[in-house]
Amino acid sequence: MKKSTEADFQAFVVSRWPRMLRSAHLLTGHHHDAEDLVQAALAKAYVRWERIQRTDDPDSYVWRIMINANVDRLRRAKVREWLTNRFPEPSAPDHDDTVAERSAVLDALARLSAKQRAVVVLRYLEDRSETEVARLLGTGVGTVRSHTARALRKLREESLAPEPAAPAAHRRTKGARQP
Known part of the structure; x- marks a missing residue:
């Protein structure tokens, strides 16, 4: 990848990371899964970045990669995780x-x-x-x-x-x- 193209990708990531992470957290329900999802989507986008940049809307292209990666992640899940409000250790009261x-x-x-x-x-x-x-x-x-x-x-x-x-x-x- 050319130096200027790589710099463009880095700028894209820096500007989109917080919003993508927030949305990924809402999609996955877990902060760590959200980080993994965004990183996986950005890794796929990095490989195709020169082509993605030439599209009319690179932002939508990368978002679609992230959403598809989440759907694929859920399809592959053999054992589903269930969110619970009970933790094995006692927790401090939340106000x-x-x-x-x-x-x-x-x-x-x-x-x-x-x-x-x-x-x-x-x-x-x-x-x-x-x-x-x-x-x-x-x-x-x-x-x-x-x-x-x-x-x-x-x-x-x-x-x-x-x-x-x-x-x-x-x-x-x-x-x-x-x-």
């Missing part, structure tokens, strides 16, 4: 409400399928449009809408989520359909 909220969100996301989880994370936690999510997942907007509807229905049935508002940047316009 921070944000930790409890984060735990509730991660537990709720863990109950969804990989595709539903990806759609919810991208739509509501990353505040992306249906079109962007469809492009990142390589599916149609209708598929994104159906995954969103099923995921939200499942979360509501389990009383884990209040009625979500549309993402702030993507409020419904007159005559437009909404999931």
Whole structure:
């Protein structure tokens, strides 16, 4: 890889790492798995970086690599991990409400399928449009809408989520359909 191309890739990684890690954590439910997922995605992107740079949207290309790597990771899992609220050792009392909220969100996301989880994370936690999510997942907007509807229905049935508002940047316009 040329020196300037490698510098471009390094700049890309530095600017995207925090957001990718946050989203990967929401997708995997574990910080260490999230780091592994982002690193695996970036390793694949590094090999193809010269080609990726020439695309219209390198950011979407790398995000799609990460999402596909997560789906592949879940397919390969022979023994699934189950999140639990019980630890083998006693813990200090937790007085921070944000930790409890984060735990509730991660537990709720863990109950969804990989595709539903990806759609919810991208739509509501990353505040992306249906079109962007469809492009990142390589599916149609209708598929994104159906995954969103099923995921939200499942979360509501389990009383884990209040009625979500549309993402702030993507409020419904007159005559437009909404999931």
